[in-house]
Amino acid sequence: MPDNADSIVARRYRLSGRVQGLGVRPAIARLAARLSLAGHVSNDAAGVTVIVEGLRTSLERFDDHLLDSLPAVASVERLDRAPADVLGRTAFVVTEDAKGPSHGIRLAATVPQDRVLCDDCLRELFVPTDRRFRYPFTSCTVCGPRYSILAAMPYERRFTSMTAFPMCDACRSEHDDPADRRFHAQTICCPACGPRIWLEPTVRGPAWGDPLEGSPGNTAPEALAAAAAILKEGGIVALRGLGGYQLLCDATNDSAVARLRARKSRPTKPLAVMVDSLAAAERIGDVEPAERAALLDAANPIVLLRARDDARLSQQIHPGLRDVGVMLPTTPLHALLLRDAGRPLAATSGNSGGDPLTCDIAEAQECLGESVDAFLHHDRDIEHRVDDSVVRVIAGRRVTLRLARGLAPLPLPLAPWPFQGSTAVDPGVVALGGHQKSAIAVSNGRQAILGPHLGDLDSPATRRRFRENLGELTALLGCEPQFLVHDLHPDYFTTRFAAESPLPKLAVQHHHAHVVAAMSEHGWLDREVLGIAFDGTGYGTDGTVWGGEILRCTATGYRRAAHLRRFRLPGGERAIREPWRAAVALLAEADMLTTSAEFPHWSGIDPREAERIGAMCRESRPRFAGFTPETTSAGRLFDAAAALILDCTHADEEGRPAMLLESHCDGREPGRYPFDIEGGAVPTLDWSPMLREVTADRNRGEAAGRMAMRFHRGLADGVARLCERFPGLPVVLTGGVFQNRRLTELLAERLRAAGRIVGLPGVIPPNDGGLAAGQLAIALARIASGDEI
Numbered sequence: 001m002p003d004n005a006d007s008i009v010a011r012r013y014r015l016s017g018r019v020q021g022l023g024v025r026p027a028i029a030r031l032a033a034r035l036s037l038a039g040h041v042s043n044d045a046a047g048v049t050v051i052v053e054g055l056r057t058s059l060e061r062f063d064d065h066l067l068d069s070l071p072a073v074a075s076v077e078r079l080d081r082a083p084a085d086v087l088g089r090t091a092f093v094v095t096e097d098a099k100g101p102s103h104g105i106r107l108a109a110t111v112p113q114d115r116v117l118c119d120d121c122l123r124e125l126f127v128p129t130d131r132r133f134r135y136p137f138t139s140c141t142v143c144g145p146r147y148s149i150l151a152a153m154p155y156e157r158r159f160t161s162m163t164a165f166p167m168c169d170a171c172r173s174e175h176d177d178p179a180d181r182r183f184h185a186q187t188i189c190c191p192a193c194g195p196r197i198w199l200e201p202t203v204r205g206p207a208w209g210d211p212l213e214g215s216p217g218n219t220a221p222e223a224l225a226a227a228a229a230i231l232k233e234g235g236i237v238a239l240r241g242l243g244g245y246q247l248l249c250d251a252t253n254d255s256a257v258a259r260l261r262a263r264k265s266r267p268t269k270p271l272a273v274m275v276d277s278l279a280a281a282e283r284i285g286d287v288e289p290a291e292r293a294a295l296l297d298a299a300n301p302i303v304l305l306r307a308r309d310d311a312r313l314s315q316q317i318h319p320g321l322r323d324v325g326v327m328l329p330t331t332p333l334h335a336l337l338l339r340d341a342g343r344p345l346a347a348t349s350g351n352s353g354g355d356p357l358t359c360d361i362a363e364a365q366e367c368l369g370e371s372v373d374a375f376l377h378h379d380r381d382i383e384h385r386v387d388d389s390v391v392r393v394i395a396g397r398r399v400t401l402r403l404a405r406g407l408a409p410l411p412l413p414l415a416p417w418p419f420q421g422s423t424a425v426d427p428g429v430v431a432l433g434g435h436q437k438s439a440i441a442v443s444n445g446r447q448a449i450l451g452p453h454l455g456d457l458d459s460p461a462t463r464r465r466f467r468e469n470l471g472e473l474t475a476l477l478g479c480e481p482q483f484l485v486h487d488l489h490p491d492y493f494t495t496r497f498a499a500e501s502p503l504p505k506l507a508v509q510h511h512h513a514h515v516v517a518a519m520s521e522h523g524w525l526d527r528e529v530l531g532i533a534f535d536g537t538g539y540g541t542d543g544t545v546w547g548g549e550i551l552r553c554t555a556t557g558y559r560r561a562a563h564l565r566r567f568r569l570p571g572g573e574r575a576i577r578e579p580w581r582a583a584v585a586l587l588a589e590a591d592m593l594t595t596s597a598e599f600p601h602w603s604g605i606d607p608r609e610a611e612r613i614g615a616m617c618r619e620s621r622p623r624f625a626g627f628t629p630e631t632t633s634a635g636r637l638f639d640a641a642a643a644l645i646l647d648c649t650h651a652d653e654e655g656r657p658a659m660l661l662e663s664h665c666d667g668r669e670p671g672r673y674p675f676d677i678e679g680g681a682v683p684t685l686d687w688s689p690m691l692r693e694v695t696a697d698r699n700r701g702e703a704a705g706r707m708a709m710r711f712h713r714g715l716a717d718g719v720a721r722l723c724e725r726f727p728g729l730p731v732v733l734t735g736g737v738f739q740n741r742r743l744t745e746l747l748a749e750r751l752r753a754a755g756r757i758v759g760l761p762g763v764i765p766p767n768d769g770g771l772a773a774g775q776l777a778i779a780l781a782r783i784a785s786g787d788e789i
Helices: 024-034 058-068 119-125 169-176 220-232 254-264 278-284 290-298 334-339 361-368 460-478 493-499 510-522 580-589 609-616 635-647 656-663 688-701 704-723 739-753 770-784
Strands: 006-016 037-046 046-056 075-083 092-098 197-201 237-240 245-250 272-274 302-307 323-329 344-350 374-378 390-394 397-402 410-412 428-431 440-445 448-450 481-487 505-508 529-539 545-553 558-564 676-678 685-686 731-734
Touching: 006 058, 006 302, 024 037, 024 046, 024 092, 046 058, 119 290, 119 334, 197 220, 197 739, 220 237, 220 245, 220 374, 220 558, 237 334, 237 361, 245 254, 245 361, 254 344, 278 290, 278 302, 278 323, 278 334, 278 448, 290 302, 290 390, 302 685, 334 344, 334 374, 361 374, 390 739, 397 656, 397 704, 428 460, 428 770, 440 460, 440 770, 448 770, 460 493, 481 493, 481 770, 493 505, 505 770, 510 545, 510 558, 510 770, 529 635, 529 704, 545 635, 545 704, 580 609, 580 635, 580 688, 635 688, 635 704, 656 704, 656 739, 676 704, 685 704, 688 704, 704 731, 704 739, 731 739
Parallel strands: 037 092, 237 374, 272 323, 302 390, 428 481, 481 505, 529 731, 558 685
Antiparallel strands: 006 046, 006 075, 037 046, 197 374, 237 245, 245 344, 272 344, 302 323, 390 397, 410 448, 428 440, 440 448, 529 545, 545 558, 676 685
8 A cells, every 4th residue: 555645544443441431432433524534433342443544644633633532531541553454435433333232241341330410411401492401311422321221231222221212303313413412322312202200109198289190101390390399398209310219308307307217217327418509519518629529520429528507407417427418419300309399308228227229110119118208200221220429538539438329330450460351361250348338349351340339238138139239240241250259257148158159269358358459549559568457347367356457468468567455345246336335345454444433324324234244344254255256446446435435325327436426526626545555576556545544534524526536636646656667668548447537637647747658548448348349459469470269
C-alpha cells in the first residue's frame, strides 16, 4: 500500500476498562463522522472495538483525538491498535457484537454501574413542552440504570430488562440521530413506549382516598399525586426504585418516623434523608467541598453530614448522633415525588428483620404489605437487587461504608500478578467474605470485582441471596470458579459454605484480609506494610477473639506485631448488645472491682448481675472459658468506654455505642487518657491506665463530651507511639473502627507528623464489606508466587 497522505487505510482499536454504558460508542461515532471516516464501533466482552477506514491523514487525526473525545467519566486502561483490511466501507455505524451475550466467556470489559439522574434529564423533567415532561423513567447516555437492569454483557439494550420495551418511532429517531444527546442511549424510552408506574394502597381512609387500580393502566400523574398525599398525611410508601424497594415517609414528622421505626423494628439505627437539591442538603447538614462532591457524584450515595442545629428534621431520624445521612434523588421518579411532597423524605431499605432488600412486586407485597400504607410500583424488571451506597468523608477522603448502588460491582486491581491475561494459568477465584456486611469478590483471570453489599448472613433469606449473588457475579464475568477463599472462623456461614464445596479452598485470617484490602486500595500489594486492623471480632490463630491488631503484612503473609491488652468478653456475642458487660470485664481484668462499692451503677442493670459477671471474669478456671472468651477487640473497648462515659448499657446494632461516643466528643478538649505500652516479643497497648482515669472522672461527674474526646485522643496517641516501634513501614488503617472520623483523623495526623506514610480507608469499605477484596488479593498473590492453596 502506498505510504502517502491520500492513501486509504484501515485500523482496528480495542479499548478496555470502564468504557461501556457511558456514551463511549456515540462519542467515537461522532469523532469518526467529523473526520469523514467509515467503519463501526461495538461493545464486546473485551470492552469496545473500533474499526475505522479512510484517508491516512484523517485516520492519524482520529488516533490523536480518540482518547480526548471520550466522555470524562470513561477510563481506558488499555488501548491496542492493529492494521485492518480495507473493505471500501462507506459509513460509520454503531453496531452490536455479533457474538451475542458473553455467557461462558471470561469478561474483560468493566461492568457498568448505575448512574444518578443527570442535570440535563432533571431539567427536561420539569419543562411542560417537553415530550418527557414528568416522565419517571427519562434517561440518556450518561445517566440511568446499568448494573441493576443488566442480564448479560456486553452492555446492550437487548441484554437488559429494557428489552421488554420496544422503542417507539420518536425514541428510535433520537436513538439513531448522532446530533441527539440520546444517540444510542440503551435505556431510551418515553411515556409512549417505556415503563410505567402505578400506586397500590394497602389501606383505605380519608387521608389516602380510594385505592387506585393495582395495574399499570393508571397514569403517572395520578399515582404520584396519591403517593405525595399519603406522605404529606404521615403515611409510609414503599417505592420501587432502581435496585429495589425503599420505605419512605415525611422526615419532618415525628409520628411518621416513629411509625416507620416501629413497623420495621428499627428503634435507633439512623435513617437516611432524601432531599430534592444541594441547597436542601445544606439546610440539613454542613456540606464541605468533599461532601458536596460526594453528594453530586454519579454514584449518588448517602453521604454522612454533620447535622445543623437548626435542621428541620424529626429528632428520630438520627437519635443521639451528630451525623445525618443525606442523599439527592436517584431517579426521575424520586425527583418527581420529592417535588410533589414538598419536604425531605426519610428513606430506608425495603426489607424486614435483616432480610435482603426486596425487589420483585409479589415479594414486596408479601414482605412489606403490613408495614406500608401504599406501594408505588413500576414494571421494569430489576435484574440485580442493590441497596443505596453510604459514604463518609474522613481526613478529606471519601470512605465507603456500604458498597452498593453506583459503586458496585467495584473493579479491583489484578496487577502485579504475572498470570494476568496469560493462557496457562488463569484461575477463577471466588472470595466469600465474612459473616457480617457480606459481599463477594470474584476474579476470572482477566478482571476482578467486589460485589455489592448483601447484609449479615444470619437469616435463611440472606443466605439464599448470597447464593444467588454468587451465581449472578460468576455468570456475568464468565468465571468458572477453581478456588474458594473464606475466613478462618469455623462458625461463619461462608466457611461452612466453602466446606461443602469440592473445590480447593484457602482459609484467610480475618485481619490479614482487612489489611491486604487496604493495601490493594493504595496499590501497595508489592510491599510490606504495618497494618492497624481495629474492629469488633475476628477469629485469631491463638484461640482468642482478635480485634485490636497491629500486623506486619505482605500480600502473602503476616506476623502479629502488637495488639491491645486482652480482656474477657462475658456472654460472647451477647456483650455486643449489652456493652455494660464489656465495661465490667475491663474493670475486672484491671483489678478495679475488689469491692461491691467499686461497681458502676447503671439504670436498669441489676447490681447483683454485674457483680456476678465481674466474678466470672476474674475467675481463671476453664469452666467459664466458653462464656467469657478472651479478646483484644477494639470495638468492644469502645463499647466499654461508652458504657462508662455515656451510661450506654444496651445497643440494638453493633457499633452504636462507638458512634454515640464519637458524636459526644467535645473537640475543644485538649486532654487525653493514658495508654501504656507493655514490652515483650509482641508488645501490647494497655488500656488499664485509661480505665482508671475514666472511672475517676465518672465519679467526679466530669462532662461526657470532654471524657469522650480524651478517650479518642488517648487511643490515637497510644497507637501512634506503638507504631514508632516499627519504623520505616507505610501504615494502613483498616477495620470497622476506622469508620470513626474522629479517631482516624487524630491518628493520621499523629502518624504524618512523625513522617510516616499513611494509607487511609477509601472506596473499598474498611469494615467487613471489604473483607472479600483482601481475601481475593491474598489468594491471587499466593497463586502467583507458586504457594499451595
